[in-house]
């Protein structure tokens with residue numbers, strides 16, 4: 217790993233050769249310097265340069281993912297604030313079927329397969345609050361810790377005395393208010409799985425934040441295509457060209473560490489012109505493009521002094537907002553974006569207080585449920601807000617019409633949604649068997665497939681009996 221005290225021009229993965237300044241060069245000029253975690257540069261070298269396109273299309277491959285990968289990994293099932301009181305539950309239609317996440321009488325959050333041990337009925341639908349979990353078919357019931365409470369016509373189940381009729385439990389562990397689950401009794405604990413995420417988020421605790429909005433939309437693409445679109449900034453040139461004058465895509469730093477299989481990050485600086493923008497423009501032009509895109513065409517763009525930069529002005533503008541904490545320019549402005557294998561993207565920045573989760577459709581590899589979480593700080597000394605309802609956006613409802621985003625961001629997500637449907641259609645059209653990934657800007661995609669392959673190589677999980 218290259219260290220923070222190396223010259224800033226050297227602090228870049230050796231195979232990155234874009235003309236745009238590196239992220240390290242950008243933040244070295246910031247007025248309020250970054251934390252040491254952001255001056256680190258990973259090797260970001262992964263050998264997987266191409267994959268068979270069938271892994272985005274083939275139901276058999278999706279089945280192999282379920283058997284060998286989803287059944288072993290920690291995946292995100294809920295936020296703690298969705299189940300604040302004993303008896304509160306939500307259901308999650310997850311990659312291995314429906315789960316119940318419930319807070320028991322002792323305050324512990326538990327997860328169960330949403331399937332009755334009697335004849336398999338789905339036990340819970342949606343969310344709610346219960347004193348016991350009761351099956352709607354023949355009214356077996358369970359305490360909130362999953363232990364059996366009642367069997368109607370108990371005399372008729374004498375043969376079943378020796379069977380375990382408690383609810384089928386799945387491991388559940390919490391980190392910063394996120395409830396992760398794991399179906400594998402032999403999996404390492406969640407903290408070990410998350411690795412460096414614990415360090416990088418130590419000073420950015422989502423336990424002190426809550427999900428103020430959750431949006432759900434079906435994406436017409438495979439779950440991997442979905443997350444891959446969000447973990448590289450390379451596609452600004454085709455999908456979001458309006459952001460090229462200021463989006464910093466070719467200055468983004470991509471970090472993949474060889475000893476961190478379950479996380480990666482992208483640090484994408486705002487207020488920096490892209491290599492892909494076809495002409496030279498002044499700092500004044502960069503500022504105008506950024507402000508008019510983000511705030512609207514009527515934005516009041518000031519005249520910059522001779523040696524001022526658009527980035528410095530934007531940082532100062534955000535810093536003068538009393539609601540923004542006293543943090544570095546990069547945490548104020550930039551997309552500090554982390555991924556948690558296999559299907560979560562989590563930001564660590566003021567400007568983008570978001571999490572994305574991509575859940576594969578169990579029946580169709582061409583469809584994914586995309587959950588978008590918007591976080592706000594928990595109000596100090598005030599009542600914790602009640603859990604939010606999930607807002608479901610229909611196929612014909614655009615993000616820009618949801619009322620949740622400023623127009624420019626709604627436009628970005630709409631562009632991604634349309635782009636993903638077209639990508640999946642293109643994958644289905646065939647052609648070369650393999651698709652290829654860029655060495656640096658798509659290194660996080662390479663890592664995703666490398667880690668997926670390592671799970672697949674271990675074969676299906678043999679279920680403990």
Ligand code: FES
Nearest residue numbers: 332334335351354
């Ligand atoms: S299927 Fe649940 S009680 Fe019969």
Ligand SMILES: [Fe+2]
Nearest residue numbers: 445455456632
């Ligand atoms: Fe995008």
